[in-house]
Amino acid sequence: MRLQPRAAWQDFPEWPLVAGRSLLEKVWDLHVVRDEPGEPTLLYIDLHLVHEVTSPQAFEGLRLAGRRVRRPDLTVATMDHNVPTLPGPVTDPMAKAQLDALRANCEEFGVELHGTGSGREGIVHVIGPELGLTQPGKTIVCGDSHTSTHGAFGALAFGIGTSEVEHVLATQTLNQQRPKAMLLEFQGDLPPGLTAKDMILGAIGQVGVAGGVGYVVEYAGEAIRALSMEQRMTIFNMTIEWGARAGLIAPDETTFSYLEDRPHAPQGEDWLRAVAEWRQLASDPGSTYDTHVVVDVTELAPQVTWGTNPGMVVPVTSSVPDPKSFTDSDDRDAAERALTYMGLRAGQPIEEITVDRVFIGSCTNSRIEDLRAAAEIVRGGTVDPRVTALVVPGSAQVRRQAESEGLDQVFLDAGFEWRLAGCSMCLGMNPDVLAPGERCASTSNRNFEGRQGRGGRTHLVSPQMAAAAALHGHFVDVRALAAEPVAAS
Amino acid sequence: MKAISEVSARVAVLDRPDVDTDQIIPKQFLKRIERTGYGQYAFFDWRFDEDGNERPGFELNQPQFAGARILLAGRNFGCGSSREHAAWALQDAGFDVVIAPSFGDIFRSNAAKVGIVIVQLPEDQVKELMESVDLDRGSDLTVDLEALTVSTPEGKVFPFAFDASARYRLLNGLDDIDLTLTHEAEITAYETARATR
Numbered sequence: 132m133r134l135q136p137r138a139a140w141q142d143f144p145e146w147p148l149v150a151g152r153s154l155l156e157k158v159w160d161l162h163v164v165r166d167e168p169g170e171p172t173l174l175y176i177d178l179h180l181v182h183e184v185t186s187p188q189a190f191e192g193l194r195l196a197g198r199r200v201r202r203p204d205l206t207v208a209t210m211d212h213n214v215p216t217l218p219g220p221v222t223d224p225m226a227k228a229q230l231d232a233l234r235a236n237c238e239e240f241g242v243e244l245h246g247t248g249s250g251r252e253g254i255v256h257v258i259g260p261e262l263g264l265t266q267p268g269k270t271i272v273c274g275d276s277h278t279s280t281h282g283a284f285g286a287l288a289f290g291i292g293t294s295e296v297e298h299v300l301a302t303q304t305l306n307q308q309r310p311k312a313m314l315l316e317f318q319g320d321l322p323p324g325l326t327a328k329d330m331i332l333g334a335i336g337q338v339g340v341a342g343g344v345g346y347v348v349e350y351a352g353e354a355i356r357a358l359s360m361e362q363r364m365t366i367f368n369m370t371i372e373w374g375a376r377a378g379l380i381a382p383d384e385t386t387f388s389y390l391e392d393r394p395h396a397p398q399g400e401d402w403l404r405a406v407a408e409w410r411q412l413a414s415d416p417g418s419t420y421d422t423h424v425v426v427d428v429t430e431l432a433p434q435v436t437w438g439t440n441p442g443m444v445v446p447v448t449s450s451v452p453d454p455k456s457f458t459d460s461d462d463r464d465a466a467e468r469a470l471t472y473m474g475l476r477a478g479q480p481i482e483e484i485t486v487d488r489v490f491i492g493s494c495t496n497s498r499i500e501d502l503r504a505a506a507e508i509v510r511g512g513t514v515d516p517r518v519t520a521l522v523v524p525g526s527a528q529v530r531r532q533a534e535s536e537g538l539d540q541v542f543l544d545a546g547f548e549w550r551l552a553g554c555s556m557c558l559g560m561n562p563d564v565l566a567p568g569e570r571c572a573s574t575s576n577r578n579f580e581g582r583q584g585r586g587g588r589t590h591l592v593s594p595q596m597a598a599a600a601a602l603h604g605h606f607v608d609v610r611a612l613a614a615e616p617v618a619a620s
Numbered sequence: 621m622k623a624i625s626e627v628s629a630r631v632a633v634l635d636r637p638d639v640d641t642d643q644i645i646p647k648q649f650l651k652r653i654e655r656t657g658y659g660q661y662a663f664f665d666w667r668f669d670e671d672g673n674e675r676p677g678f679e680l681n682q683p684q685f686a687g688a689r690i691l692l693a694g695r696n697f698g699c700g701s702s703r704e705h706a707a708w709a710l711q712d713a714g715f716d717v718v719i720a721p722s723f724g725d726i727f728r729s730n731a732a733k734v735g736i737v738i739v740q741l742p743e744d745q746v747k748e749l750m751e752s753v754d755l756d757r758g759s760d761l762t763v764d765l766e767a768l769t770v771s772t773p774e775g776k777v778f779p780f781a782f783d784a785s786a787r788y789r790l791l792n793g794l795d796d797i798d799l800t801l802t803h804e805a806e807i808t809a810y811e812t813a814r815a816t817r
Contacts, residue, residue: 169784184651185704292704298797344725465637581646586670
């Protein structure tokens with residue numbers, strides 16, 4: 132891999148690196164197949180992740196047109212969105228038809244499938260990194276908006292719709308307009324007891340749910356550098372929640388040590404060569420951005436959403452805002468609708484909000500470090516009798532790892548349910564749904580109306596905050612639970 | 621994809637910000653493996669109560685908006701999930717055009733792929749258009765993709781910007797994959813160059 136602009140690299144193989152290029156420009160330029168004035172760039176895609184919900188119509192399109200999958204070797208499928216998390220057959224006939232269709236399509240078109248029971252199945256954004264498929268400098272797409280997760284590795288990764296899924300299957304390319312670039316800097320050190328989830332929820336609260344529309348955002352700052360890969364993935368996962376289709380960060384030692392020896396990571400000399408190339412994937416001094424945002428993390432407290440989008444968020448120490456406090460009339464109306472939907476009143480202290488359900492899982496917070504952090508809070512405690520609490524590991528591999536550490540027993544002893552891997556109650560396409568009016572502390576990424584079940588009320592929080600809410604039956608400030616700082620996740 | 625150049629039709633108003641694709645097409649309808657037939661499920665949880673009765677208070681249930689082909693919406697329309705089912709549902713429900721101050725990036729792209737014209741206008745102009753709509757009897761707008769204008773029946777004209785290549789594809793009803801495959805040789809050359817680097 133030579134990190135040079137396409138035109139130059141094609142015509143003058145020995146042309147040196149151009150100074151002042153950003154990480155986005157470097158990854159972008161490396162993947163340009165065709166760039167004509169007045170037309171979108173034809174961008175090459177290195178990895179296409181596929182799941183059952185957004186792919187059947189794309190495969191059908193190929194079939195109707197008599198096309199093949201151009202690069203089955205760059206295409207990987209899994210089953211995650213509507214798989215049941217209790218053992219046994221899929222009882223929902225529509226879910227079963229969709230899962231069967233994926234299996235048949237993968238067989239017909241020669242695509243590798245990590246299906247249920249394979250031992251490698253799981254949420255697409257958990258297994259990509261876990262298998263080492265996700266690597267710095269790659270272009271990665273998937274018919275799922277949370278594909279932004281993979282940007283944590285310095286890959287240009289974004290969600291696409293089904294027409295684009297078909298386009299990538301058929302051509303291994305996408306037509307893309309060059310996005311605007313934003314730099315978001317997390318300034319300061321994250322206080323003890325705070326997590327990556329609080330960083331990103333706090334950031335969304337500051338910039339708003341549309342703040343990143345039209346941008347690819349490069350994250351920077353010591354607070355994010357200090358995070359593990361799994362914690363970074365939480366931040367990148369929710370990048371789409373403030374409108375940015377993709378995020379990027381320069382890969383570093385944390386990235387390389389996470390990837391080393393993963394099944395699909397380069398091995399031996401290839402590994403050394405890859406790391407040397409990946410080290411060049413940082414923005415050069417003098418790189419320019421269209422926008423620069425600073426988020427101060429030193430004043431953050433654990434975050435809890437109160438409304439129906441992730442930007443409707445406040446610290447656990449505060450209370451439900453008064454819609455009248457919003458200056459913009461659209462925001463005011465939206466806040467009023469949100470309070471009605473959520474069954475909350477202005478001024479209600481967050482810590483007094485009781486919950487019926489707790490969900491620990493989703494592509495945001497279902498990795499081993501998330502489960503460890505939640506288990507630390509849960510250990511020795513008991514789930515409040517009014518609460519039903521669910522832990523859904525992000526992948527079969529995470530589940531095995533957690534069980535080998537005894538985390539399953541910690542959760543089960545406290546009264547949690549311990550489930551099989553999948554997207555589960557993040558979007559409730561499988562049987563794990565909220566009943567109308569039920570209130571849930573959830574580690575997922577979206578608190579949209581009806582997201583976890585029609586009429587269900589979702590509060591987004593970190594794994595630690597969700598675990599604490601399960602034990603207490605209402606939101607509590609995890610920082611007050613122990614003298615020792617809670618392990619960050 | 622069918623070609624589209626001018627839409628002169630009834631307009632519906634959904635004056636809410638941040639309408640996410642979970643609302644446009646709720647998840648319970650994503651298990652279908654077909655590409656058609658989603659219109660009946662558009663805005664399902666907003667349109668119907670839990671007993672399946674129409675909610676009279678929901679904007680798009682208003683009789684003056686019946687038969688609308690143009691949707692006037694609030695900022696950040698179509699944020700959230702990448703589900704193209706949202707674009708399929710809108711189109712199947714009759715909408716050929718959505719006008720808003722801004723759009724979710726993935727929705728915008730999906731809508732373009734299926735042939736919905738996405739018109740972005742400054743927020744004050746969208747508000748002005750919304751205010752121009754007769755909320756008792758309903759009214760029409762004309763969206764001209766050749767001229768790149770939105771016009772009211774009173775003759776007020778709002779020009780808008782539109783990506784030239786996307787416009788060309790819409791006007792001619794061209795299939796994206798067919799177009800890309802005309803560059804097959806360049807894709808192969810790229811792959812060869814990358815493989816031998």
